[in-house]
Amino acid sequence: AIQRTFSIIKPDATARNLTGAINAKFEEAGLRIVAQKRIHLTKAQAGEFYKVHEARPFYDELCSFMSSAPIVAQVLEGEDAIAKNREVMGATNPAEAAEGTIRKEFALSIGENSVHGSDAPETAAVEIAYFFSGLELVG
Ligand code: CMP
Numbered sequence: 001a002i003q004r005t006f007s008i009i010k011p012d013a014t015a016r017n018l019t020g021a022i023n024a025k026f027e028e029a030g031l032r033i034v035a036q037k038r039i040h041l042t043k044a045q046a047g048e049f050y051k052v053h054e055a056r057p058f059y060d061e062l063c064s065f066m067s068s069a070p071i072v073a074q075v076l077e078g079e080d081a082i083a084k085n086r087e088v089m090g091a092t093n094p095a096e097a098a099e100g101t102i103r104k105e106f107a108l109s110i111g112e113n114s115v116h117g118s119d120a121p122e123t124a125a126v127e128i129a130y131f132f133s134g135l136e137l138v139g
Helices: 011-015 019-028 043-049 059-066 081-089 102-106 121-131
Strands: 002-009 032-039 071-079 115-117
Touching (some): 019 032, 019 102, 043 121, 071 081
Antiparallel strands (some): 002 115
């Protein structure tokens, strides 16, 4: 079925001018960018977005990193968009990511891993609503 998923191009990637290269990977995979904006999160805003990871040892480092430079927040649409996006991103740890994936090609480490993508329809809905209003989603 046609789905929408939430995506972030992370600070390590925007800093290295990889926004276009990453978007090309999404579009080549058949994902349509139906919303997109470049923003610089505060640490508190990053903390709210990643609240599910609050108890993890890397939470503070994650929130500092995600607020260290601009991100590009996006909504991607397509057939099985959540699974397709996860396939194009590759494994969270770039050392384990498959050949040709975004993280294999561009990620620097498990933290500075270039992209975020929703892991399920429920989280996609919450994450999209955190960044975008319905009016900003243009299929
Ligand atoms: P993301 O999909 O954005 O969701 C949570 C993020 O936490 C994850 O990608 C990683 O970038 C980050 N993360 C996971 N494990 C670690 C770790 N061990 N150290 C630092 N960051 C991590």
